[in-house]
Amino acid sequence: MERSKKRIFLSSRALKRALLFFVLFISSLSLYASWYIKPSFIYRESTMTKVPYVISLEGRWNDLSITLSLQGLDEELNGSVKYDYRVGKTLHNEFRLHSEYFIKDRGGYSDLSYEFHQRFTWKYGGLGYRVGIMASLAYSSFSKDISWGLSPLLGLEGFLTFGPVLIEAYLRMNSDNEINWRAVPVAGLALEGTITEHQSISLEAYLKTAEYLMDPWYMVTSWAVKASYCYRGL
């Protein structure tokens, strides 16, 4: 009995230490790095998933960002790590590792992508484009075969700023919030409002289509509205 009490005591102390370490870590971020934390709520209607509610948490520290999301309790788990290496004022090299697991159907996919991204900014807005490639694999616990894919990635984006409000429209092929193990387009509109120096809120609506090669139509397989709050360090 004493032993288990001691364990509880130790674990409680360890927890306090971990909490202290976390607070110091966050504080150090605000002193030495550019960072933000962005929790989001997504309402998503998809042709395949039954529960439309997704919660997502995105964190960024300098050039590295991590996104985790969960749709329903038995639908899907999603995680991605992105490294955005900037060169000068307009050029970005984005490397992304994205993984998705479907809880009910016991399988998922992972992809690794590189995108060359250039964004030109003017006083009231800007334009950007993306070109890249994605290597991906999809797996299932019911199959010993893995599906492999190589996809070209293309993207276009434009934005306008009106004081504290930013409006962005985009068309891209790899979205952190969507299920696309092959290159499928995601088109969206985002609205971001700055509240204070450290805080902002955003609202985003987007559509995803099915694989579309050579057909004269697009089949929408999901649409979503995403509401986010962002706390920014520097």
Added chain:
Amino acid sequence: MAKRALSILLLIFSITGCTFESKITEAYSENPFLNEVRLDFSSNQKALNIALGASTLKFVLATDQHYGREKRYPGMIYRWDDNFFDYLNTHRYPFFICLGDLSDSGEYTDEVYNYIKRAYDSTTNGHFIYAIGNHERHLFDESVWTDEDSELIKHFTTMGKYVYSDILSIYKLDSSMRTWGSKQLDWLEEALKKDKSKYKIFITHDNITVGGTFDQSLFVTGYGDAVERNRLYRIMHDYKVGVILTGHHHKGNIEYHMSETMGELNLAAYHRMTNGFESDGFWYEFALDLKTGILSCDAYQAETGEKDSRYHFEFKLPEA
């Protein structure tokens, strides 16, 4: 604001020819997999013998005919219809499966009509089972492909179930819009729960498992939705569906064995196109051993009408 943003997006997509999942199932007021079509009770002696207890059920398959493709690629398309129909008339199979893209433009041209007519005349009871392809959707008006009143195109539904003597159930899935959609797969599961056939297979146009060989499916073509793909695998496993037959990307002759009793066979196009990403023309003869559940497939070169010994495939179907 969210609604307004979404409305703008929907407007942009509708202008650019965007469609929604409901288009796949809108033609059906109820589950189409529950209205099964019986393929047996043929007047043909060979087919009748099979129904009465022969040990092997044979059928024929050809896919991706793409009639009219010559207009887009003049001088590059070859097909040998007479070889194929001579073969069909000699063998008189109980049914003939086509996995879609019979028409390149989606138009119901004379060439397409003649092919269907010859297929109808060459099989017993006109059992020409047709799974719609993405090219049949190109004209946005696929009503001609779903006209059930016509005797000639009675199997031209977009999805359905075909049963041969309670031995084999064939489920025809619509992947012509590059997605099955959850409603179609819900219907499929509902029908499979009630299925009493000994063996079950799926047929659909789009290839599902990709990247097994260094072909174009690795790069672009093939099923783009990992959620649907995984759900289909789970359905095949849970309801003992042995194999899914697919076409679409033309190179074909690729077999995937997801497990000992579950697989996908991707079949090459019926026509030949002279570039490195396409195949010679092929058709296929399938034979299901009713005692062992082994489904074997032999490829025939369309140009010569001869069996191509390089391509022999076998799948062990699980018994219900």
